[in-house]
Amino acid sequence: MPATDPADVFAQAPGSGDTKLFVQLVVMMLLEFAVFGSWFATVGLVLATHGLATIIGTAFTLAAVAAIVSPMVLGAVADRFLSSQKALGLAHLLGGAVMLFLPAVVSAGADGLVLCLVFLYMLFFQPTLGLANAIAFRHLGANQKRFPYIRVFGTVGWVVAGFTVGWIGLSSSVNLFYFTAAVSFALGLYSFTLPNTPPPAKGARFTLGDLVGSKAFRLLRDRNYAVLMVCALLTSISLGVYNTYASPYLGALGFSNVAGTLALGQAAEVAFIVTVPFVLKHIGMKWALFAGMCMWAVRFTLFIQAAHSGHGIAITAIVLQGICNDFFLVLAAMYVGQVAPVELTAQAQGMLILVVSGFGQCIGSYASGRIYDATVAVHTHSAPGDWSAVWSLPIGSAFLAALIWVLLFRQPRKQEATPLNA
Numbered sequence: 001m002p003a004t005d006p007a008d009v010f011a012q013a014p015g016s017g018d019t020k021l022f023v024q025l026v027v028m029m030l031l032e033f034a035v036f037g038s039w040f041a042t043v044g045l046v047l048a049t050h051g052l053a054t055i056i057g058t059a060f061t062l063a064a065v066a067a068i069v070s071p072m073v074l075g076a077v078a079d080r081f082l083s084s085q086k087a088l089g090l091a092h093l094l095g096g097a098v099m100l101f102l103p104a105v106v107s108a109g110a111d112g113l114v115l116c117l118v119f120l121y122m123l124f125f126q127p128t129l130g131l132a133n134a135i136a137f138r139h140l141g142a143n144q145k146r147f148p149y150i151r152v153f154g155t156v157g158w159v160v161a162g163f164t165v166g167w168i169g170l171s172s173s174v175n176l177f178y179f180t181a182a183v184s185f186a187l188g189l190y191s192f193t194l195p196n197t198p199p200p201a202k203g204a205r206f207t208l209g210d211l212v213g214s215k216a217f218r219l220l221r222d223r224n225y226a227v228l229m230v231c232a233l234l235t236s237i238s239l240g241v242y243n244t245y246a247s248p249y250l251g252a253l254g255f256s257n258v259a260g261t262l263a264l265g266q267a268a269e270v271a272f273i274v275t276v277p278f279v280l281k282h283i284g285m286k287w288a289l290f291a292g293m294c295m296w297a298v299r300f301t302l303f304i305q306a307a308h309s310g311h312g313i314a315i316t317a318i319v320l321q322g323i324c325n326d327f328f329l330v331l332a333a334m335y336v337g338q339v340a341p342v343e344l345t346a347q348a349q350g351m352l353i354l355v356v357s358g359f360g361q362c363i364g365s366y367a368s369g370r371i372y373d374a375t376v377a378v379h380t381h382s383a384p385g386d387w388s389a390v391w392s393l394p395i396g397s398a399f400l401a402a403l404i405w406v407l408l409f410r411q412p413r414k415q416e417a418t419p420l421n422a
Contacts (some may be wrong), residue, residue, distance in 0.1 A: 014148075018128035024194055025136050027149045028088075030157035032132045035092065036126070037158030039099075039180040041236060041262045042171045044105065045247040046115075049172040053248070054319060055111045055371015055379060057117050058280035060244040064362030066122035068354060078207055084138070088131045089191030090152040095124035096184030098137060103174035126357055130349035135197050144337060145277065151330050152273040155266045162263025171247075171259040216347035225339060227408045229355050231293065232332055233363075234401035236356040238296040238394035240364020245390060246318075252384050253314055265321025272322035276330065285335060286411040292327030293405060295320050296398035300391040329356065368393055 044056045098121040105113045136150055161183065162201045170176040250258045279288045299320040306314035332352060340348035368390050375389045 003287060003372075007219035021195060022146070022150070025139065026153045027190065028132060028135065028187075028194060029150055029154040030160075031183065031190060032128060032157065033185045034161040035095075035187055035218065036129075037263070037266065038161040038165055038183055039176050040243065041162055042165065042176065042247045042259045044119075044244060045172045045251055045258055046174060046176055047060055048248050048251065050106050050109055050111055051262065052106065052114065054373065055115060055253070055415045056248065057244060057365055057372060059115055059382050060240065060365035061362055061369065062115055062119040063122040063126075063267075064240060064358055064360075064365055066119055067126040067356075067358035068362065070123045070127050081199055083196055084131050084135050085191050085194040085197050088128055088135065088194070089188045090189035091124045091131070092184045092191065095121050095128075096181040096188060098124065099181035099184060102177040106174045126353060127350065129138065129357065130353040131348045133333050133337065134345045135194065137344070137349075138197050139195055144334070147334055147337065148273050148276045148326075148330060151333070152270055155269040155273065155325075157262045158266040162259045162266065166257040166260030166263065167264075171257065172251075206259035216344050216351045219340065219344070219348060221350075222339070224409055226334060227290075227405065228332060229288075229351070230330075230356045231401040231405045231409075232352065233360045234404070235296055235328055235396045236360025236395035237364035237367075238300065238308075239356065240361030241300075241368040241390065241394040242367055243361065244365045245387075249303065249384070249387055249390075250314065252387070253311065255311065255314075262318060264315065265325075267317045268319040268322030269325050272326045273330065276326060279327070280331075284411050285331065286405070286409050288327050289331050289409075290402055290405055292324055292331065293398055293402040295323040297395045297402070299324060300394045300398075303391045304388050305386065332356075352402050362396070364394065 043059070045054060047056050047059065098117055102114070102117050102121075105117060132154075136147060137144065140150075165171060165176060165179060170179060220229065246262060247258050250261055253259050265323065279291075299317040302317035302320070303315050327394070333349065336348050336352050337345070369389050371393060376386045379386055393400055
């Protein structure tokens with residue numbers, strides 16, 4: 001992929017129509033991740049604060065199960081029957097309604113009902129990540145190089161939401177869920193103003209296989225695509241552990257504004273995203289993704305060291321999010337967007353979300369939950385040093401992903417990936 005000057009992103013779109021589209025996609029991505037970042041980063045701390053620490057791992061596991069169940073189904077629906085922007089809007093409106101019930105239920109300590117509501121909410125939310133990507137790629141057309149500059153505003157949305165939550169003191173408060181509901185409603189309504197994104201496979205015969213995105217699975221016949229999915233699975237185990245226990249760990253380290261501190265990671269993403277075209281030009285897709293996978297192992301090694309070296313090391317680990325996410329999640333979405341046929345755009349992006357936010361995070365959340373219960377929760381007054389076993393799991397999975405990637409992925413001769421046949 002050729003290098004792109006950030007200023008060129010705007011210079012390439014002199015027409016008012018192109019500028020309007022770019023702004024619409026930017027606002028969509030900003031709100032999408034503001035919804036996610038407003039609660040997901042510190043919900044573990046909220047649960048721990050209200051006497052529900054033992055269900056943190058289960059809650060994140062259920063969130064991942066929802067990512068397995070729902071994205072491919074909604075992706076198939078969006079591909080055939082429902083405009084993508086309408087599917088996005090309906091999902092966020094329904095999700096916001098579910099969020100309104102969580103404050104009272106968490107305050108009451110009703111752990112079973114909390115888990116049910118978290119699962120229900122994530123059934124609505126998880127597909128929207130793939131839908132947002134699909135909408136962006138569909139309307140960018142040949143201007144795929146603009147995607148990083150649209151996706152970076154998703155990171156900005158997460159940062160703004162995180163700093164806002166921390167600033168108004170909601171990091172460990174049940175009122176956090178009301179904040180998320182408000183943002184979710186805003187995005188739900190805004191989605192209906194997005195450019196029409198009609199079903200690309202409208203009129204095609206619908207089969208039961210479409211419910212599980214079977215056609216998108218055919219893309220796995222391509223060696224590089226299959227290797228990407230395997231490595232995405234392993235790397236997202238690390239992501240699952242981080243999402244589940246980063247906020248309780250920072251609380252154990254003595255951080256007061258946990259939401260604001262975690263938002264530094266997303267702020268670093270903003271800084272690193274502009275380097276993506278430059279890095280792709282000089283080292284290519286293979287080595288850029290390799291760097292992202294390796295950084296996951298490095299950041300958890302620093303987390304272990306932070307138990308003995310203080311807050312500075314922990315903040316460094318958080319800031320590495322810039323490389324971990326930009327050179328893994330963003331590049332993976334770009335690669336899928338380049339190689340997936342247009343009629344499978346939503347399902348292909350849904351598959352990536354299925355692997356990353358579904359199976360990978362499910363394994364990471366469940367396994368780390370069992371380790372946490374056995375090594376941290378058993379201590380009446382646990383110390384940061386008790387967390388070493390929890391962080392060893394993501395170090396191992398990230399290292400294995402990097403090893404498989406460097407050995408099996410074949411760097412295309414051209415930086416641009418060639419679209420695959422369905």
